[in-house]
Amino acid sequence: MxxxxxxxxxxxxxxxxxxxxxxxxxxxxxxxxxxxxxxxxxxxxxxxLDKYDLLDRVIEDAIREMDEFGQCVCDLDWVPATEQCFQYLADRYDFFGTMLTQAGAPYFRRRYVESCMTSFREEIRKVVGRHPLPEEDAILQFVVHAYVGTVEWWLQQGMPYSPKVMADRVGRMLEAVYAQLPSLRQPVHAGENSPTSLAQLEAGA
Structure with missing residues (x-):
């Protein structure tokens, strides 16, 4: 070109x-x-084509590059991998600090969450095998939104802690969560008298 x-x-x-x-x-x-x-x-x-096309391409290029980077660190242990991820964000602070904290680009956050969902789901597969855990979608929602929310906070605050410090805290917590996954193989069975849906709750009101 x-x-x-x-x-x-x-x-x-x-x-x-x-x-x-x-x-x-x-x-x-x-x-x-x-x-x-x-x-x-x-x-x-x-x-x-227009500014919307520009936004779409900027977002898709950023997500693709981030996914490629994620593949490079996915075999590391949680703490060093998390440090690499936070360093990646820090090195591109102008971009991520804008796109993840700017009300004008909510689509970027959605794509970032989707990317993290894929990555964290792959990590679950490494721990528990190819068969999904019971209520795995709830586990993923918890882990991904906790991580993305922490990243957003860190960027909004101007990166008050170094990538190394963030990795030591966030990486160790992620490591602890994933270490517990094998214990979650059994589904939760609600008791006969415990309402498990909105309809049951309303019926009991």
């Missing part, structure tokens, strides 16, 4: 992310982006 094409595309993406730090996505115009990137509108439309 022509170096000028690559350079202009990167300039557009960099300008877009910079603008996301300043205003909500809905308030960003193509003109804002081209002015910041110092390119023409014609150049913008040679690369992207």
């Amino acid at each position: 022509d170096r000028r094409v690559v350079k202009s595309r990167q300039a557009i993406r960099d300008a877009f992310v910079a603008l996301m730090k300043e205003k909500d996505f809905d308030h960003i115009t193509v003109q804002d982006i081209t002015d910041r990137a110092n390119v023409s509108r014609k150049t913008f439309y040679l690369h992207f």
Whole structure:
């Protein structure tokens, strides 16, 4: 690919992310982006259909790169793997600090959660084998949203602790949770008199 094409595309993406730090996505115009990137509108439309297409591509590229990185550290123990992940985020703080804390990009958070769901599910398979645990979806929701919420907090606070400290705390907790997974093979059986659904609760009211 022509170096000028690559350079202009990167300039557009960099300008877009910079603008996301300043205003909500809905308030960003193509003109804002081209002015910041110092390119023409014609150049913008040679690369992207509109600002929504630009957002989609920025997000998908970031998720793909993050997934590829995750594959590189997935064989490490929990603490060193978690340190690598937090360092990855720290090295790209301008991007993740914007996309994960910016109200204008909720789709990025959803894609990030989906990516983490896949990664943490694969880790469950390593521990308990290919057969799903009872209520595994609830376990995944707990682990993933605890992790993503911690990442968001860390970024919102300006990374108050180093990746090494975060790994020691978060990585050790994840390690402890996963160590307990084999003990969760048996499903929970509610007692006959224990309501287990909203309908049962309402019926008993």
